[in-house]
Amino acid sequence: MAGWTGKLLRVNLTTGKCASEPIPDAWLREYVGGRGLAARYLFEELDPTVDPLSPENKLIFATGPLTGTSVPSSARYMVVTKGALTNAITTSNSGGAWGPELRFAGYDLVLIEGRAPKPSYLFVYDDHAEVRDATRYWGCGVFETEDGLRRETGLPNLRIAGIGPAGENLVRFACIMNDKHRAAGRSGVGAVMGSKNLKAIAVRGTQGIPIADPESFLRAVWQLRRQMNENPSCHAFGELGTAATIDMTQAWGGLPTRNFQQGQFEHYANLNGNSIRDTRMYRNKACFGCTIACGRVTYLGDAWNKFLVNTHPRNWRVAGEGPEYENAWALGADTGVGDLDAVLKANWLCNDLGMDPISMGSTLAAAMELYEKGVLADDQVELPLRFGSGDALVRMVEATAYREGFGHELAEGAKRMGEKFGHPEVFMGVKGQEFPAYDPRGFQGMGVAYATCNRGACHLRAWTPGAETSGVFPPHTTEGKAPWVINEQNRSTAHDNTGICLFVAFAGGPIESLVPCTAAATGVPFTIEDFVKIGERTWNLERLWNLNAGLSRADDNLPKRLLEEPHTSGPSKGVVVRLEPMLNDYYASRGWSSDEGRPSPEKLAELGLANL
Amino acid sequence: MAGWTGKLLRVNLTTGKCASEPIPDAWLREYVGGRGLAARYLFEELDPTVDPLSPENKLIFATGPLTGTSVPSSARYMVVTKGALTNAITTSNSGGAWGPELRFAGYDLVLIEGRAPKPSYLFVYDDHAEVRDATRYWGCGVFETEDGLRRETGLPNLRIAGIGPAGENLVRFACIMNDKHRAAGRSGVGAVMGSKNLKAIAVRGTQGIPIADPESFLRAVWQLRRQMNENPSCHAFGELGTAATIDMTQAWGGLPTRNFQQGQFEHYANLNGNSIRDTRMYRNKACFGCTIACGRVTYLGDAWNKFLVNTHPRNWRVAGEGPEYENAWALGADTGVGDLDAVLKANWLCNDLGMDPISMGSTLAAAMELYEKGVLADDQVELPLRFGSGDALVRMVEATAYREGFGHELAEGAKRMGEKFGHPEVFMGVKGQEFPAYDPRGFQGMGVAYATCNRGACHLRAWTPGAETSGVFPPHTTEGKAPWVINEQNRSTAHDNTGICLFVAFAGGPIESLVPCTAAATGVPFTIEDFVKIGERTWNLERLWNLNAGLSRADDNLPKRLLEEPHTSGPSKGVVVRLEPMLNDYYASRGWSSDEGRPSPEKLAELGLANL
Secondary structure (H helix, E strand, C coil), X not given: XXXXXXXXXXXXXXXXXEEEEECCHHHHHHHCCHHHHHHHHHHHHXXXXXXXXXXXXXXXXXXXXXXXXXXXXXXXXXXXXXXXXXXXXXXXXXXXXXXXXXXXXXCCEEEEXXXXXCCEEEEEECCEEEEEECHHHCCCCHHHHHHHHHHHHCCCCCEEEECXXXXXXXXXXXXXXXXXXEEECCCCHHHHHHHCCEEEEEEECCCCCCCCCHHHHHHHHHXXXXXXXXXXXXXXXXXXXXHHHHHHHHHCCCCXXXXXXXXXXXXXXXXXXHHHHHHHEEEEECCCCCCCCCEXXXXXXXXXXXXXXXXXXXXXXXXXXXXXXXXXXXXXXXXXXXXXXXXXXXXXHHHHHCECHHHHHHHHHHHHHHHHCCCCCXXXXXXXXXXXXXXXXXXXXXHHHHCCCCHHHHCCHHHHHHHHCCCHHHCCXXXXXXXXXXXXXXXXXXXXXXHHCCCCCCCCXXXXXXXXXXXXXXXXXXXXXXXXXXHHHHHHHHHHHHCCCCHHHHCCCCHHXXXXXXXXXXXXXXXXXXXXXXXXXXXXXXXXXXXXXXXXXXXXXXXXXXXXXXXXXXXXXXXXXXXXXXXXXXXXXXXXXXXXXXXXXXXXXXXXXXXX | CCCCCCEEEEEECCCCEEEEEECCHHHHHHHCCHHHHHHXXXXXXXXXXXXXXXXXXXXXXXXXXXXXXXXXXXCCEEEECECCCCCCECCEEECCCHHHHHHHCCCCEEEEECCCCCCEEEEEECCEEEEEECHHHCCCCHHXXXXXXXXXXXXXXXXXXXXXXXXXXXXXXXCEEECCCEXXXXXXXXXXXXXXXXXXEEEECCCCCCCCCHHHHHHHHXXXXXXXXXXXXXXXXXXXXXXXXXXXXXXXXXXXXXXXXXXXXXXXHHCCHHHHHHHHEEEEECCCCCCCCCEEEEXXXXXXXXXXXXXXXXXXXXXXXXXXXHHHHHCCHHHCCCCXXXXXXXXXXXXXXXXXXXXXXXXXXXXXXXXXXCCCCHHHCCCCCCCCCHHXXXXXHHHHHHCCCCHHHHCCHHHHHHHHCCCHHHCCEECCEECCCCCCCCCHHHHHHHXXXXXCCCCCCCCCHHHHCCCCCCCCCXXXXXXHXXXXXXXXXXXXXXXXXXXXXXXXXXXXXXXXXXXXXXXXXXXXXXXXXXHHHHHHHHHHHHHXXXXXXXXXXXXXXXXXXXXXXXXXXXXXXXXXHHHHHHHHHHCECCCCCCECHHHHHHCXXXXX
16 A cells, blocks of 8 residues: 655745645654644744744645545635734635645645745646736736636636735735635735735646545445435535524524624524525535535625625625625624625625635724724714614725725724724734634633634634533533533544534534544544544644744633623623633643643653654 | 707816806807817817816817707717817717717706816716715726616616726826717827816716707608618628728728838738628627617637736626727737737727727837837836737737836827837827828828818818729829818818717718708708808817917928838838828918918908907
């Protein structure tokens, strides 16, 4: 049996040099792929104290060993860099078809260094890679850029990951978009790409992906497919999309509303999975090889021209994709906007202009709070930033991407904006990154999950609401939550490393099912214990990198509002987050020091990280 | 019978005030409409010495009494102002459906004064008129702006005349475009509009047009329709479009090639009416109420992505309209480009970005001559400006509109560009305006027609090639041409004043047929003699205005190339233009002084202009 090998494409934008190199065998076995491997490279090569927008920062696109294979939902790649929003290590994950295409071209990772002297794109066709002029695409939206690159190259199947105007303009929460509607969304990875003058990475691959033991692999894949098909969640995701979650968070009082000033939103039913499916959806849509198909292809209602106030005609689209649950919340409940058309429109704008809708909505919500409280006056904003204003939502999304008017302030994210206007307390997030759509006063476990996530506030590393609403433990207690979160973080990290979508775990395919797939694909007899250890190793490596970047226990904190201001009504009435006991428990259970949360020498030795 | 009245909409952009006022009855009778009336207003109100791009300049949109009626081809309006390209009075004429819509709204003329404090558009709905914010459209192409305004207002039948990026950027030969593909093309009227921060005039009208004697009117209209239907030229225009003319000018050695360095173009057959119809045309297209339908709706060939070199993706259109004969020549033969796809693409770009393709092509041809002769070096241009380069053609059209790179020089027109680079002799035109597509060495009469046209070089005021190739007089002689040109100028000017397309005269409807239509429409018993006198009056009034602006006999001249350098081959071999004798004859026959060409007091008295 041929040995398992990995290939990295190293691109220096300053010199234009592209070269491939083998990935060290030991790293493959220690980290499996994706996020873990990329963190290992970053640990090896990048000074964690550099300015994230300087040419010294490095930007890694990483697939896993299952990306592009016939394992269901094998579409994922991970973007790892020093985040423009967070100054911490990023782990921004995306689906679509770009990741698989990169593997078809023969690469597992792409590592970008330096800064191009002018707007450029990276063109990869199997083993041919070159940096090309992209001047003509600078200023263009994501959709136009993708169509343009396909036309220019004459390759209709070219797959493109790139940035929109937001990334070019260094919006702190700019995304990297691929396949038009899929996003490596969080932490400002798009701003890092923009700072490198890199508009896009366009990939066409025509090669197969080597599988060490095809028979065992197919058996494992079909076992997983059967499991998923028999699981009702798998079908529910396809039917109602992720936005169905809004009913659950609303019911438990954990749907953050108007910048976390309330825990329930009176118009939640306008934005949920049923409303989207029944009134605004052409069809659902799947990423590469996915049997879930949670994507929504959507259109506007009859009043499609309602939210054109002051927007540029080139952004007047009347069809697009989404929103997912997170976006329906951030652009909807969190800004108090209950009009689904405004949310759809804002969501499409985020996709085309290349911005993270979570941070966008949350930053706008913080600005709305400042406006409603009189901190921002009418002469500072082009239109009133009232909670619930669809006009303000749509226009300010656009203005942020172009840094027009007050959009220039929003483009800095809620933390920097709040500080600038003397009200840091309006920032709702961790490590500079805005919260996603779960109020930890409704789901206590999310408090410690948010506080400890290496990339800043995140719901995808340990999602507690499922366990907290199904009897594993109650939502408002703290007991046992830290160890549960740690185990989830380790498992989801190993899951991420394989290149498979996390939703597989929610749809009948826990990580245990991915272990035999990975073992058969790579020829390495991984066990579930190996996987959890790989996840823990990756998590600790990321933590070490963050500590070296200057982060500490002070950055594992929550805003005062969550710790001291309970909701006054609803199911989570009277609850605040008791973070301190959970955090102490977390550090101890992790084997980290209680002062700064540094992994102990014993822990590092156990994980094989002692010499780093 | 109700008296004939006229209504002018006066808009002051500086104050935003819109008001309607009656047009003096005497002026209506003395000038009938359109171009004549507008010249009368300009003479009355505008200091001819102002900078054309200053707020002091005035910009008039003028229809005629037949515009929008059931007379065939009644689509025309005229734009009269001080030209940004010429410093002379402009008479830029356009079809489509905007002019009729203005009359349906109840107005005959719109007079624009001042400068708006920010990008604005004028909205007219019957007797409601207001200046509105157009910030969102600034930077947008013509097509996007038109679609946007229709969406914004919710009026699908809104008709729009406006400018593209070229007008905003004060390109000296920017057009005013209406109905996306129709142009008030010449002399830089779009730059004047841009200098006023006026992006567009959007009009919706729901009223009828009063006809003094409906029965006589319909009888005259049907007589004209019959005449035209029985005339083969009428059908030939619809079948092959104006580009069929290229075969004739090529045959007579009067097709200016490579900036008038040759009189025949070896690839002419790629660009003619047959090639366009047979290989690139979906269908022909008519303006409002037109029975000729000379417009071409066109597409690109298989190699549609051939000319994307360095162009912005937002300009990658694959369908559009045109080219007309003039554009096929200016963007084709004059630049030496024989590739029809490059010409189509460049023509569409001119339409969407809002530039005159004649001046564009001719200015580029002058730059190509400078490049080929080594005056322009490779480090001054982004790509080689070689005659015949489709890449250079397409990209430089775009670059000119945005004033990018060397496009900034081209945007000044050939005269200013040639002077700047020390070679004024490469400018082929009169009064700063580039020639259209007839080489006066092939058609001698065009020499005096070009030299004496009030708006600078123009083929539409007295078109001699028809008479010179059909036995009226030979092409290379001078005898009798000045009086013929004068008569044509007077007749075509009266024709223009009615609001009817000049092509009607080529398609079986001479001005004699328009006299009874106008008489019946207005209730004034005009005769053909009245009409010729009205034309002569208008012509002399324009001349007076130009003289007051500082123009003189020195401006009624031709470039040295036409006067001294004969072609060395082809049917016009050895011929130069003998302008002097024709010009002397012209001045004498006009009753103008021989020194500066000033109308004599007797002539002014005869025309009723003595007191001006």
